[in-house]
Amino acid sequence: MSSFGGRMAEYPSLSIDRFDRDNLLAKAFFLSHCHKDHMKGLKAPALQRRLECSLKLRLYCSPVTKEILLTSSKYKFWENYIAAIEVETPTQISLVDEAAGKKEDILVTLLPAGHCPGSVMFLFEGMGGTVLYTGDFRLASGEAARLEWLHSGGRVKDISTVYLDTTFCDPRFYQIPSREECLNGIMQLVGSWVTLSPYHVVWLNCKAAYGYEYLFTNLSEEFGIQVHLNKLDMFKNMPEILHHVTMDRMTQIHACRHPKEDYFVRANRLPCGNIAADGTPLRIISIKPSTMWFAERIKRANVIVRTSESCYRACFSFHSSFTEIKDFLSYIQPVTVHANVLPMGKTYEEVKEILKSFCRKDCGDEAVYKPLGKLKRWRQSFSNEGVPSSTDGDIDGLFDDYHVIPVKRALCVPPPSPPTDRREPDDEVLVNSEPPACFIPEFHDCEESNEEDEEEEIDGANAEETSAPRASGGAGQRAGGTASEETIAPSWHSFFQRERDEDWEREMAPHSPKLFSDSEDGDSTHSIPSSSQSTHISERASQGSGLETE
DNA sequence: GCGATCAGCT
């Protein structure tokens, strides 16, 4: 959760991701993405009043963020005060002091942050120097090098300060499997289930927040099955998402929510209450995206963990891991860095100390901080009214070496580890060189591990301990169900006959499914085909009743 | 009645 106060020392008249208290006095507002903890005060009457009294005040964000924000009626009043800025399009903004009549121009560039739809980082350039506010982000190691606007003249820009998403800035979160690895694991699990029969459905237990959309679109694309959501209006102008989601409950992949969803799922019901038209009980598995991390370098990661008979956790993170943060910051090499988030159980000083080690070092008389050069050209500028006032499409000359990885500053890093080396996360950095002139602590050797109590290895003996009795008088919940949630009888059968009509009938065994069980209890019907080696699904004996829904 | 804050619970 962001604890950033909203303002940066270098540009104190801007407010970012906080809109309460002193931030109300800002000359311009910025929203990095649409998560509530970055929107504090954004719908407060005090801010509404402030807007109505000013001709100049604008909220700057990405076009997607604007779309999402304005979909919510609570934020509709922003309609005339939002200036969407295209991503990766340097844009000039005039900050006007309406009382003093003074004006200051800054250049802002939105960089894709990989956190959720519309999420961006803000790169500010102006009299306060070059400052990067990351918002929340997840970039894989090496991705900073591909962000054009972090560079100039083939080199990384001279960035004085970074305001950084430090959610996982703790060696405990040393490594998180990549987006692709996680997605592949989930795809295989989903695929191995939904192909068994039309009655095999998956419930993705996603939090009520943006950021899972690429999961939905990829699953839908792969299996030709749209994902059921409670509402879609926020995606109405995003066809690339809209095509893959649906409000039709008659589908095999669900990410719908219900306040009592755990009750539903325990009773073998989907949160939306959907059932098969012919009364055949659905076979539901739940997959809960969670952050799973690895304190040590391990060769093969389990990105899926089975927690009970029909419940799985799948690795999923919208924040960069410790390694990714380190890579990002080491590449940017700012003079100073501020933590936007205090990771659980860490003090600000501890985080600061870690971050400092990734920043630019004071090495003797090497030029440490060069003043900002002349600003280059920009494509488009906004007047204070938020209207694009000019267009200058010619930016190509700025970055003709686009495909060449820009050269980093040659600071503080002696051979044999030249600064231009791009390290892969797996490279063994700690063995290959003398300590650099500026000693950089490494965290590779940390002994911390989340593995000890996780028991992620397959435990066939316990894996079937899932028919344990319900903790409570669960008998009151009949699978066939309470009548209140059902409305119209869905034409389940015909729906799927369009899609595929063979193969599944023979799979419709009457026994209860035992998923991914390696045990030989004789009732196992579900196993990931040969691909299980690459999926890294592990079983974990359920600690509780075996009927947990998370 | 509304908003802010916090505990509790995913």
Next chain:
DNA sequence: CACAGCTGATCGC
């Protein structure tokens, strides 16, 4: 397994 946000209780206005 730790992110993001909901619900409900409490308090102040």
